[in-house]
Structures are given as structure tokens and as C-alpha cells.
Amino acid sequence: MPVRQSSKPRARRPAAEARPYHHGDLRRVLIDAALQLAAEGAEISVREAARRATVSPGAPFRHFPNRDALMAAVAEEAQRRFRAEIEAALSESPAAGPLARFRAFGLAYLRWAMRNPAHFEIISTGRYFAHGGSSELTRDNAELIALTEQMLADAAAQGLLRSADLKRIQIAGRALVYGFARMKLDGHLPRWGVEEGEIERMAEGVLDLFIAGIAKP
Amino acid sequence: MPVRQSSKPRARRPAAEARPYHHGDLRRVLIDAALQLAAEGAEISVREAARRATVSPGAPFRHFPNRDALMAAVAEEAQRRFRAEIEAALSESPAAGPLARFRAFGLAYLRWAMRNPAHFEIISTGRYFAHGGSSELTRDNAELIALTEQMLADAAAQGLLRSADLKRIQIAGRALVYGFARMKLDGHLPRWGVEEGEIERMAEGVLDLFIAGIAKP
DNA sequence: CCACTATGTAATCATCGATTACATAGTGGG
DNA sequence: CCCACTATGTAATCGATGATTACATAGTGG
CATH class of the missing domain: 1.10.357.10 (Tetracycline Repressor, domain 2)
Incomplete structure (x- = not known):
């Protein structure tokens, strides 16, 4: 579970993730979090996925227009x-x-x-x-x-x-x-x-x- | 759909409904409303069932301890x-x-x-x-x-x-x-x-x- | 170097399930 | 017959959720 450890969320050099901007592929992390939520038998909620990605509740909506789109992914x-x-x-x-x-x-x-x-x-x-x-x-x-x-x-x-x-x-x-x-x-x-x-x-x-x-x- | 028409919700003589107290079997009405909701393809929500029974959002919880109990019924x-x-x-x-x-x-x-x-x-x-x-x-x-x-x-x-x-x-x-x-x-x-x-x-x-x-x- | 856009945050809204304090309507005992 | 008592419903409120909006920030390319 690659969670950023540093107290400051984003360091200067983002570890050369190859992936695009700030987070380093939040989209993928959200999908994985949702899959894990499901595997744990919990309901999938956008907020909980965001929480597990250590990201604000609104952030996922930059990658998915709505909850359904996340679920589809x-x-x-x-x-x-x-x-x-x-x-x-x-x-x-x-x-x-x-x-x-x-x-x-x-x-x-x-x-x-x-x-x-x-x-x-x-x-x-x-x-x-x-x-x-x-x-x-x-x-x-x-x-x-x-x-x-x-x-x-x-x-x-x-x-x-x-x-x-x-x-x-x-x-x-x-x-x-x-x-x-x-x-x-x-x-x-x-x-x-x-x-x-x-x-x-x-x-x-x-x-x-x-x-x-x-x-x- | 027998909805009470009078402006004052409960008249003096409750139309001899035979059924118990105020509403005249709210429990049954809630179950029917929920079944109809389902048949319409909508989500079943306690509030919507209450709405269709012309009753306050908290009233159903006098008959069902929680949403699950309503769903079970x-x-x-x-x-x-x-x-x-x-x-x-x-x-x-x-x-x-x-x-x-x-x-x-x-x-x-x-x-x-x-x-x-x-x-x-x-x-x-x-x-x-x-x-x-x-x-x-x-x-x-x-x-x-x-x-x-x-x-x-x-x-x-x-x-x-x-x-x-x-x-x-x-x-x-x-x-x-x-x-x-x-x-x-x-x-x-x-x-x-x-x-x-x-x-x-x-x-x-x-x-x-x-x-x-x-x-x- | 500086606009421009992609990405994330903060604040806010409506809806929902649920709880609590209060109001009202029948019932039954004295 | 009246009055406690209980069954039932209301109003107000809480925390969580999906969603939107205004704003902040970080890379990119001319």
C-alpha cells in the first residue's frame, strides 16, 4: 500500500512517478481502494475511497464525474x-x-x-x-x-x-x-x-x- | 390510493377503520408504498415511503426499528x-x-x-x-x-x-x-x-x- | 518566464437514516 | 367520568453521503 509517508504531502521532486500531476495517478489509487473496500465487505463510498487515498472528499470528482463512473471503472x-x-x-x-x-x-x-x-x-x-x-x-x-x-x-x-x-x-x-x-x-x-x-x-x-x-x- | 383529503389530518371519528390508532395501520401503508417504490424501479427510502403515506419522516420508526426492518417486512x-x-x-x-x-x-x-x-x-x-x-x-x-x-x-x-x-x-x-x-x-x-x-x-x-x-x- | 490547464482543497447543499424531546389520541381502571 | 398510561405521530436535530462551486497550486509549453 504505497501511501506517502512524509508529513508534507507533496515533496519537490515527486519521486519520478512517470504518471502525470500532483498525486501520481489518483485515479488508479481510488479504483484500488474501492476494490479493497468491496473485498472487505464494506459499502463503496466515494468519500471512503478518498479517505484511503489521503485526499479531500472532492478530489475524486476530478477523475470521475460521479460515483457511478467510479463504480464502472x-x-x-x-x-x-x-x-x-x-x-x-x-x-x-x-x-x-x-x-x-x-x-x-x-x-x-x-x-x-x-x-x-x-x-x-x-x-x-x-x-x-x-x-x-x-x-x-x-x-x-x-x-x-x-x-x-x-x-x-x-x-x-x-x-x-x-x-x-x-x-x-x-x-x-x-x-x-x-x-x-x-x-x-x-x-x-x-x-x-x-x-x-x-x-x-x-x-x-x-x-x-x-x-x-x-x-x- | 386512500389519502386523507381533509385539511385537518385527523377528523374526530376516524372513519371506523377498525385498525388501531391514529393513522389506521401505517405499517401496512408503508410496506405497500415501499413495494410500489420498488416496482417503479426507484430506490426504497424510509423517507420516501413516509412521504407517500403523508406522514412525518420519523413516523416509520415507530413501526420499524430501522430501515432494514422495513425492508425485511x-x-x-x-x-x-x-x-x-x-x-x-x-x-x-x-x-x-x-x-x-x-x-x-x-x-x-x-x-x-x-x-x-x-x-x-x-x-x-x-x-x-x-x-x-x-x-x-x-x-x-x-x-x-x-x-x-x-x-x-x-x-x-x-x-x-x-x-x-x-x-x-x-x-x-x-x-x-x-x-x-x-x-x-x-x-x-x-x-x-x-x-x-x-x-x-x-x-x-x-x-x-x-x-x-x-x-x- | 509566464499564461494555461490539470489537479486538489475548502466550503457548502440536499438527502438520507437515525435519535430525541415533545404532542396527541385512544384505553382502561378507579 | 375522569385521569393516568401507552401507542402513535411530529419537530428538531445529528452525522454521513454524493455532488457542486469557488479557489489554490503545480506542472507544461509557447
Whole structure:
């Protein structure tokens, strides 16, 4: 946590930060503070983010026109991390069949959601800011979706699927994975959620059940 | 919208409301106002509910210790309506097989969620108030879940299912339906959501795909 | 070296949830 | 029948928040 230590906030030579003016990229610091706030389970408030950046309550509004804009930037950052992890997981399980890749995708998705619940919520809910449709977040997400569509198309081409309605399968798969993740976050898996790891095993089982259901016997 | 019209707020004879003291069940009026606020897509605030009840900003706190308590009451009311509709739908499709009843349940669930998005969100999210575990909402929900478990047990007893892991099937089914509903609410079904009714047909298709996946061929 | 702009501060506003002191309206016991 | 008592509502107030505005300061480039 690089906080300026000197009593006088800004020294003469600003440590050659490369970044622009006074603070040395306050924008980034605010986004990180907000992400950390979320991870701690706290509400994200502009003031609290400013407080953690040791900056006045009005300063953030030089970088974001309003709270929603900050939240959108936070969501985009979280989405970047999410996507990076998914793609890393996919590149680790190289060839295999398309259904195995589909499974790996779903598993990585679920794991990230379980382990970064607050960030997953920010990404997915669209309640935190006015999802202007065209944001980087939407584009990023669309590319992930396209990835799953390709896997399903490959599976169909290899005659692995019972049904030819790929769109339906794809929506169902998304709903299943998204729903499981959200059930966890929304507290709908209370009873057997006590033991850590059990939920991830159940997630895996649910995913396998789905794949078995769509695969040709 | 029964708002008192007289310039003097409270007349001598309070119109024989049967209900207790001054206002004539302010509690109920506040809950209804909050539900309507949600249905309009607005944030629920105690003050706005008070405003709509033509009452001072502090009055609601005579009936609810804090905002969360109001939200919890609102959620319980929404849950009552939800459950009533599910059970009505089930009683309309009487006998049939257990899987047909399972399907009817899922369809009623999805329909209600699509048509009452804000209320569904209040029920399900658990972000609106401090879900104290023991609320009526939790109990109500548990009973609905038990219903689906019974249907699956019946189906298994009649040898209709491919897998014997009923818990897994049940969680997967919940995740699928919950996930589809939430995808709709969270704006994850953009493209083909333009035409009304198309989404409900897709919901039906997804449900059928799932049932076909778990049913013995 | 000096305008110019990017960035941050200080002060201020409206709204909100919440608390407190006070007012009023029914109820029930003597 | 009246009078305490309690349930209910009001008014005033507090602290926190998002947001705006006027002002200060720090780098940049002609």
C-alpha cells in the first residue's frame, strides 16, 4: 500500500512517478481502494475511497464525474482480472475435447466467483452503476460468451451433443453457472456451506450433471 | 390510493377503520408504498415511503426499528405473494407426473420473477436487509424447496431419473432457474430480449432442456 | 518566464437514516 | 367520568453521503 509517508504531502521532486500531476495517478489509487473496500465487505463510498487515498472528499470528482463512473471503472478492473483468470485456466488445459474445455471454463468461472464474491457481484449485478451498454465490461463479457459458443459449436461438429439447439444449451449453461455463483453470494446455500471446499465440489458436481445432460450418451 | 383529503389530518371519528390508532395501520401503508417504490424501479427510502403515506419522516420508526426492518417486512410480503402464485399454479396442474409438476413449478417461478423483477430481487438478493436467518422469508423459502425435493423423490421412486443423486439435481435445478431469472434482472439477456414473450419462451426451453437432461431416456 | 490547464482543497447543499424531546389520541381502571 | 398510561405521530436535530462551486497550486509549453 504505497501511501506517502512524509508529513508534507507533496515533496519537490515527486519521486519520478512517470504518471502525470500532483498525486501520481489518483485515479488508479481510488479504483484500488474501492476494490479493497468491496473485498472487505464494506459499502463503496466515494468519500471512503478518498479517505484511503489521503485526499479531500472532492478530489475524486476530478477523475470521475460521479460515483457511478467510479463504480464502472471498478467493475472494468474486476472484469479484467476475472477474464485473465479464466483464460489462464483455459490455457492450462490445452487440447482435450470441446466439452472438457467447456467444463474447465465453467469451473474457473465458479472458482473465481466463490473466491472473489464481492468483485463478482460488482461485475455481474449491474446494480452498482448505470450499465451504459457500451462499456468495456460489456465487450469483455461478450468475448467470453463467444468463447463458450465456439466450444459448443465444436462439440456439435464432432457429434457430441444430444440437441442441436446450441443457443438454448448456451443460455442454460450460463444460467446454471451464474445461478450457482449467485446462490452462493446471495446466501442460498446455507446448510452444507459450512465446510470449506464442499461448495466447490458441489459446483463441480452440478457442472458435470449439466454436461452429462447435454452430451450424447 | 386512500389519502386523507381533509385539511385537518385527523377528523374526530376516524372513519371506523377498525385498525388501531391514529393513522389506521401505517405499517401496512408503508410496506405497500415501499413495494410500489420498488416496482417503479426507484430506490426504497424510509423517507420516501413516509412521504407517500403523508406522514412525518420519523413516523416509520415507530413501526420499524430501522430501515432494514422495513425492508425485511417488505421482503416477507413479496415472498408471500410469490409463494401464493407458485402454489396456485401447481394446484391448476393437478395430477400429471412428478416431472410435469417440477416443470410447472419452474415455469411459475420464472414467470413471476420476470413479471415482478424488483420484488423478486428483494426476495432473493439478501442485500437489502440483514437476512437474520430466522425470518419468515427463510422458512417460507425452505418450504418451497422441500416441495421440489418431494417432486424429485417421487420421480426417482418411479424410475424417471438418470441419476440417483437427488441433492445434486435439486441444486442444479435451482441454480438454473435462479440463474435465468437473475440474468434477466441483471441485464444479461440483452440482444433477443427486445420482443416481449420471447424471453419467457426461452425460459421454457431452458427448463425443458434441463428436464430432458435429467430424465431417463 | 509566464499564461494555461490539470489537479486538489475548502466550503457548502440536499438527502438520507437515525435519535430525541415533545404532542396527541385512544384505553382502561378507579 | 375522569385521569393516568401507552401507542402513535411530529419537530428538531445529528452525522454521513454524493455532488457542486469557488479557489489554490503545480506542472507544461509557447
